[in-house]
Amino acid sequence: MSTFDWNPNRYNLITILGPTAGGKTSVATHLAYAIGGEVISGDSRQLYRGMDLGTGKDLHDYVVDGKQIPHHLIDIANAGYKFNVYEYQTHFLNAYSDIVSRGVTPILCGGSGLYIEAAIRGYRLIEVPENPELRAELATKSHEELEQMLASMKKLHNHTDTDTRKRLVRAIEIELHYANAPAKDYEYPELNNIIFGVRFPRLQQRQRITDRLRQRLTEGMIDEVKQLLESGVKPDDLMYYGLEYKWLTQYILGDITHEEMFNGLNTAIHQFAKRQMTWFRRMERNGLTIHWIDGNFTMDEKLEFVFHTLKNYKE
Structure with missing residues (x-):
């Protein structure tokens, strides 16, 4: 395990993003272990309890060398609830303020570009009631x-x-x-943020997505969705979350075959990963620097890249 003489005064937020199945959570948790940081999830679906395999929470990644890595904004709402960006930003600010008040560095980690940008750019958002x-x-x-x-x-x-x-x-x-309705005025904390991204070459990324889907199905992703339905979550509410929950719910209800479910979901996740990368490239075009890490690096090599960049990067 690499170590690093960390100065928390230079950056008060580190962001690690990337497309699905890219290994960003493991990088974030190992970095948190090395610098004594805490992880804030930047994923729009990992907010929900009971939605573990389908959202790729990879909770085992939050234990590094036997130590539980503190994490925030995971399992904070019941399945069936519909979180919005305003609520996410509010929860992010609460978690961020708590972490930095204790002299600890927050590490924002996720693949939901809209949620990540809402956090790091400090969009002025307003709560939207039902009409x-x-x-x-x-x-x-x-x-x-x-x-x-x-x-x-x-x-x-x-x-x-x-x-x-x-x-x-x-x-x-x-x-x-x-x-x-005008956005309400409020003061957003000044974030001295540095962004890292984790990615694999395109064809390798595609294979990782397919392999990961097969693994999650083997580990019980279908049963997870069945349990959510049996707990009282309505099919339409589950399908609202898209991707795995849309296709698996249709399969469980008998609307599509297993083959149709797998092929359709596999294609949908590939398309989603492509949209994620499109979002990240747009972030770069709009002035945000993303330091990309080769997903094929060993964990020590990934951390050394991060440490070297933290030490030498000049905005």
């Missing part, structure tokens, strides 16, 4: 009409907004509310 009148009006429109309506309001970077009708309605509700 029953609007929802009644939107109920008369087709999925295609709703998608066209949302596309007229914003560029659809995040395609999960259009995965289900519920997501579309909520996204429209948020956009209309933002258009008619």
Whole structure:
């Protein structure tokens, strides 16, 4: 295990991001072990209890050399609840403030570009309540009409907004509310943040995604979704979370075969990883520097890259 003479005064936040199945959680936890840091999840679905295999929580990665690595924003809401970016940002700020108040360095780790940017850029967000009148009006429109309506309001970077009708309605509700209500003023802490990314070559990344899907299915991902349904979470609410929960719910309900589920889900995860990288490249174009780590490095090599960059990088 590499060690590092860490000066917490230079950076008050370290971010580690990357596409799914890239190994970023392991890098974050090993780094936290080396510098005495704590991890804040930057994943939009790991917030939910009971959604472990389907969200790739990799909880075993939070134990390094027998030590439990402190982590935040994992398992803080019940499955079926619909977290939004405003709520995530609020929880991030609470976790961040708690960690730095104890003289410890937070390490933000995840693959949800929108949530990560909301945290590190300090977007001024406002809470958006449900609008029953609007929802009644939107109920008369087709999925295609709703998608066209949302596309007229914003560029659809995040395609999960259009995965289900519920997501579309909520996204429209948020956009209309933002258009008619000013964001509330508040002071965001000054983040002296440095960003690392973990990635593999494209073809290798694709194989890792497929292999990881097979592994999670073997480990009981189907049973996990069955248990969520049996606990009372409605199928539509599970499918709201997209990807694994959308395809596995359809399979469990008998709407599709196992082969259709596997092939469709595998393709969907590949497409999701591609969108993640598109988001990260846009972050770079918009002025954020991401120091990319070769996923094929050993863990010691990855940490040495991080330590060298922390020591020598000049903004």
